[in-house]
Amino acid sequence: MATKQSVTTREGDRIAIVAGLRTPFAKMATYFHGVPAVDLGKMVVNELLVRHGVDPTWVDQVVYGQVVQMPEAPNIAREIVLGTGMSVHTDAYSVSRACATSFQSTVNIAESMMAGTIQAGIAGGADSTSVSPIGVSKKLARALVDLQKTKTMGQKWAVLKKLGLKDLLPVPPAVAEYSTGLSMGDTAEQMAKTHQISRQEQDKLAHRSHSLAAESWEAGKLSDEVMTAYAEPFKGALERDNNIRYDSQLEGYAKLRPAFDKKHGSVTAANATPLTDGASAVLMMTEKRAKELGYTPLGYIKSYAFSAIDVWEDMLMGPSYATPIALDRAGMSLNDLTLIEMHEAFAAQTLANIKMFASDKFAKEKLGRDKATGEIDMDKFNVMGSSIAYGHPFAATGTRMITQMLNELQRRGGGSGLLTACAAGGLGAAMIVETE
Numbered sequence: 001m002a003t004k005q006s007v008t009t010r011e012g013d014r015i016a017i018v019a020g021l022r023t024p025f026a027k028m029a030t031y032f033h034g035v036p037a038v039d040l041g042k043m044v045v046n047e048l049l050v051r052h053g054v055d056p057t058w059v060d061q062v063v064y065g066q067v068v069q070m071p072e073a074p075n076i077a078r079e080i081v082l083g084t085g086m087s088v089h090t091d092a093y094s095v096s097r098a099c100a101t102s103f104q105s106t107v108n109i110a111e112s113m114m115a116g117t118i119q120a121g122i123a124g125g126a127d128s129t130s131v132s133p134i135g136v137s138k139k140l141a142r143a144l145v146d147l148q149k150t151k152t153m154g155q156k157w158a159v160l161k162k163l164g165l166k167d168l169l170p171v172p173p174a175v176a177e178y179s180t181g182l183s184m185g186d187t188a189e190q191m192a193k194t195h196q197i198s199r200q201e202q203d204k205l206a207h208r209s210h211s212l213a214a215e216s217w218e219a220g221k222l223s224d225e226v227m228t229a230y231a232e233p234f235k236g237a238l239e240r241d242n243n244i245r246y247d248s249q250l251e252g253y254a255k256l257r258p259a260f261d262k263k264h265g266s267v268t269a270a271n272a273t274p275l276t277d278g279a280s281a282v283l284m285m286t287e288k289r290a291k292e293l294g295y296t297p298l299g300y301i302k303s304y305a306f307s308a309i310d311v312w313e314d315m316l317m318g319p320s321y322a323t324p325i326a327l328d329r330a331g332m333s334l335n336d337l338t339l340i341e342m343h344e345a346f347a348a349q350t351l352a353n354i355k356m357f358a359s360d361k362f363a364k365e366k367l368g369r370d371k372a373t374g375e376i377d378m379d380k381f382n383v384m385g386s387s388i389a390y391g392h393p394f395a396a397t398g399t400r401m402i403t404q405m406l407n408e409l410q411r412r413g414g415g416s417g418l419l420t421a422c423a424a425g426g427l428g429a430a431m432i433v434e435t436e
């Protein structure tokens, strides 16, 4: 059992999420085609500052992340400071924790406040799958280096003649685990098999996610936390996430062919998150600083935890490992929570984690605990849908979830919410937030 955590400053002030904002999320190569993540990050942070009347000099630090990094802008956080009219003296650094990146940036800002080094900051993340660092083959990369050392035409020819036509082809980044080579979709297939998650169950969860996300948009629940985006060539604006199916029909899901294990698989384009472009950010302050400046925070961080497991099998189980630690640290049990959002990387991964939350056997064998974390009450679970519907611009998902959760808790009259995500590298994140 993890010891209780006190997420406060040394003076006992809580760590407040004052406000949050995101761009609409767009499927790869659609509205944000050609817009790099750094520009998406600038867009959202700029709007966050303006909407909430933030004098940029109040922001002591920006911590931001991007999973698929662009070599020309390795410190996206600093580019956001320089590109949004913030004081050039604002400290900024970037973090990466795969799909849990903006949980990490939020925690970094929180920990700086807990240490007493800052009083206000901005955390978030952005990713673009449309503008990604297209590389060259290893053989071509080596040849290009060798060429720089050659002096005569003969030496140059000796290097070039070793290259075949296929060595000249561009190499796009893979959504795959570096050390195993397995794609995230392959891992979702593993999890469906290990935990006996049927295709029908996966499709049902995906349909639920789309239906709830569509209802949330139609009910106006997202309009304050999602900005309208204008991107080149400025042919109209993007007002809503463009992956959500407003006419989601379960029958349509069954027709799709598996996307990864094409012969025996069950993971399809409909029950997986799409490749997505987008950005999100939260404005954070110590409770004292927020009150001094006249802000009413959306809520506070109560606890958080990160976990790590092996990457060869079922590595997207992070929520099942990180959640019990975050609950212990908050001094809570699953039943105490008002709401839960689990990032849906894939329906198979989400359903496997739901099962393992409730499994005493898993708790004993994998977590070294006496009993299960608990049975998830589906009336509290992903009540506005999750990443299968909204999409998943990797680094932006954490702060999307934090803002959405706190706004929904506010609408329901308050309470506490668990946010949890799996991430590549076998990592997991869990955070408990609460309203006043």
Ligand SMILES: CC(=O)SCCNC(=O)CCNC(=O)[C@H](O)C(C)(C)COP(=O)(O)OP(=O)(O)OC[C@H]1O[C@@H](n2cnc3c(N)ncnc32)[C@H](O)[C@@H]1OP(=O)(O)O
Pocket: 099, 175, 184, 185, 206, 210, 245, 248, 249, 252, 253, 256, 259, 268, 269, 270, 271, 272, 273, 274, 275, 316, 344, 345, 346, 392, 422, 423, 424
């Ligand atoms: C920790 C983590 O988060 S790990 C997760 C990291 N993320 C990933 O790994 C991304 C996983 N997703 C992917 O790689 C891609 O989205 C894929 C491979 C699954 C699918 O890619 P694509 O084939 O390009 O998807 P696309 O959007 O074109 O959809 C394929 C078809 O399914 C259809 N479809 C998609 N969703 C639905 C749905 N909900 N209902 C009915 N049909 C649907 C589309 O309309 C399309 O039909 P069409 O071919 O007739 O036009």
